[in-house]
Amino acid sequence: MKPSTPATPGAPTGVPLPSTASGGAPPPPPGSVSAGECDLVTVSARQGLEAVDILRRGDAAGPVLHDNRCRTLGFLVPPGTADGWDVPGSACTRTFGRGLPLAALAGAVPEPPVAGTGWLLPPGRDDRVTDPAVLREALGQAARLIEAADNCC
Numbered sequence: 001m002k003p004s005t006p007a008t009p010g011a012p013t014g015v016p017l018p019s020t021a022s023g024g025a026p027p028p029p030p031g032s033v034s035a036g037e038c039d040l041v042t043v044s045a046r047q048g049l050e051a052v053d054i055l056r057r058g059d060a061a062g063p064v065l066h067d068n069r070c071r072t073l074g075f076l077v078p079p080g081t082a083d084g085w086d087v088p089g090s091a092c093t094r095t096f097g098r099g100l101p102l103a104a105l106a107g108a109v110p111e112p113p114v115a116g117t118g119w120l121l122p123p124g125r126d127d128r129v130t131d132p133a134v135l136r137e138a139l140g141q142a143a144r145l146i147e148a149a150d151n152c153c
Contacts, residue, residue: 038129039081040065040074043090043139048073050142052120055130060138062130064121065112073120076129085132087139 043051045066052073055061065074077092085092112118 038076041092042074051138054138063123065117066120081132
């Protein structure tokens with residue numbers, strides 16, 4: 001998937017949340033579970049927090065979950081991402097309808113959709129999830145930063 005680019009300088013990047021609203025809602029991409037759901041990329045909390053910082057600098061972070069034990073973070077990504085996800089140290093899971101009706105989540109800070117989790121970054125009013133290509137780059141950069149810090153001194 002090609003990363004999004006803002007139409008105007010300073011405009012947020014990202015992928016619009018799939019919508020189940022009638023009228024004007026884009027059809028789900030081929031191979032997606034269905035509109036209104038998403039896939040979830042999970043990573044260690046350490047790498048995930050670095051990636052969140054990187055994504056937020058570029059205004060490209062979508063909703064992010066954390067487990068209550070602070071061991072993992074989960075990035076919401078468009079449906080179908082799991083089909084081609086191959087980033088070492090992470091996993092991408094399809095929701096298969098168990099998951100997240102994102103159109104209902106946008107706007108208010110909802111209860112987290114998974115027991116034992118909380119929102120690090122809740123869904124916003126701008127209806128976007130994290131672009132998988134941008135997330136892939138941020139996770140790679142985060143891994144390199146962690147490796148450099150661990151090997152320093």
